[in-house]
Amino acid sequence: MVRLDGVSREIIEQLDLAIESNQKITLLYRAYISTDLTAPQNTPKSLDLIYVRPDVFSVEARAALPNAANRPFPFEDYTARRFPGLAG
Numbered sequence: 813m814v815r816l817d818g819v820s821r822e823i824i825e826q827l828d829l830a831i832e833s834n835q836k837i838t839l840l841y842r843a844y845i846s847t848d849l850t851a852p853q854n855t856p857k858s859l860d861l862i863y864v865r866p867d868v869f870s871v872e873a874r875a876a877l878p879n880a881a882n883r884p885f886p887f888e889d890y891t892a893r894r895f896p897g898l899a900g
Contacts, residue, residue: 816871840857
């Protein structure tokens with residue numbers, strides 16, 4: 813669950829339009845640590861919003877991994893080009 817307080821009216825209007833269009837809304841999550849705000853501390857993750865509820869002062873949303881059921885496991889492709897030690 814993600815909740816953003818104090819959002820501007822412009823953001824609420826854009827979210828309302830996106831919800832009405834039935835298009836996928838993507839959230840890009842970037843984790844920072846308080847001692848180093850110069851860059852994210854991990855690879856940004858792309859999530860699909862599956863529930864969005866904007867009101868006058870805040871936005872509440874739930875996010876999920878996009879199409880997680882159809883992702884391969886493991887999530888990396890182990891190829892000989894990327895991992896030369898795999899080639900005989």
